[in-house]
Amino acid sequence: MVAAERAFAADAAERGWVAAFRSYAAPDAITLSPDPVNAHEQLAQIAGDGETTLDWRPAYAGISSGGDFGFTTGPFLFRGREGIAGHYFTVWRRQPDGGWKWIFDAGTGVRDPGPPVAADARIPNLAVAPRGVGSAEAAVREVGALERGIAIARPEPRSQLLWRLAEDVRLNRPGHPAAIGVEAATTLAQATALDAVDEPLRIEAAPAGDMVFVLGRTSWPEGEGRREGYLARVWQHQGDDWKIVFDEIVPRPV
Template sequence: MKKRRMILPCCFLYTIVSAQPVQQVVNAERSFAQHALSHSIKQAFLQYLDSNGVVFTEGGEQNGIKFWEKAQETEAKLQWYPTFAGIAAAGDLGFTTGPFEFRQTLTGPLLGAGQYTTVWRKTEKGEWKLLVDLGVDLQPSLYDDQTPLTFFTPAGAADISVQELERQLILRYDSLSVAAFRDVITAASLFNIRGQVPKKGVQAIMQGLQGLPVKYEFIPVATGISQSRDLAYAYGIMKYNGKKTNYLRIWAHTAEGWKVLVQVLPW
């Protein structure tokens, strides 16, 4: 059984607005989670994955539907809920993050916990489908904290490619190490780093990054951006000392320019 690997919530937003548009993404996430309980983890992923959706396996990525079609059924239970969500102005791309727990049965002992993040896209048929899903393991579980749901709204569009955003950040990281992140994060940003309590805001994130024992190599694999060009994502490979895993970044255009809103670092 392949556990869902995921990220935690951010509780700051630039603008709290009517939840109506973003509620579509929240509802999709909640329906996905409910399907996992009423049917199975496998059936939930097969129901909600986009045809181009990916899953990550030890530093690689593969088509999610093909992966889950081959996966064995299990009676194990995976529970999660969103605590932070956002949607592009065009209404075609969104995300949610929140805590998850994994148990053999609903009342059984805790086998795993952490924070997930999911990137969603709205299809031509008006259905929300899962594009990317990644997270980090975390103990103790934050599932019972019941963090209130909050929303993020991007601030206008900008004419730049996600590939260029990634290229600029990675070049700065190669020369400045973790100091490179200071200019691309805000009070709204949240980093989920394996084994650490989620870090929200500039000071907490920089402190969390200083605790990392190594400097990583980031290799972008794929990116996507909303039609309104105000919300984007990038995922790829992280390498260190012959080992590799995956990373995920969600970029948002804010009043301060493009910022990394959510980052998943499984190491």
């Protein structure tokens, strides 16, 4: 899967980012522009193959026990476009032919003070879950019920979410470095936002039922009102419970 991500990035550098995104997107792939849209429909509106100056590198990855579903995340930037940088998040699904296609791709304006990741670097990986709940359908039901329960906890769902954070969780928030580990994630969540999914738009799980991707609308307190955006979250089955291993918020433009 990481090799597929690197091949995807290399293709974008050679042919252009639009051409690469078309080639590596699954038929049902979703991106944010700024709202969720089918990736192929969105890309069809862009003439040409796109610039070759979009650069991204995987810095962390997680994969299901079956080796057929997972995610990568890491820094991205548009060379020559000041200010267009952050961390991307891509969810991958293995295809019937054995290859990989992405089903969700979106980034947020993480400010990463560290050095860039080498294209061939050995990157840390999320520990694989020892077991799931038996099927994708069961996992979707269980995580869907968890998300609904957290939403009911409004106006303060944060306390319920904090104890759901895995020890090795990663949080991506615009304007802040990526938070790695539960202590850093808890601090960042308390300083920014960790909120419930107002409206789930997509919940998809690995066949073994050990990893679940959730995309939904969300909102969080900001100033005297609430800011709206989208939340992308990955749950992993750990022990006898579900834990959040990745959480990203992408604000809608004001």
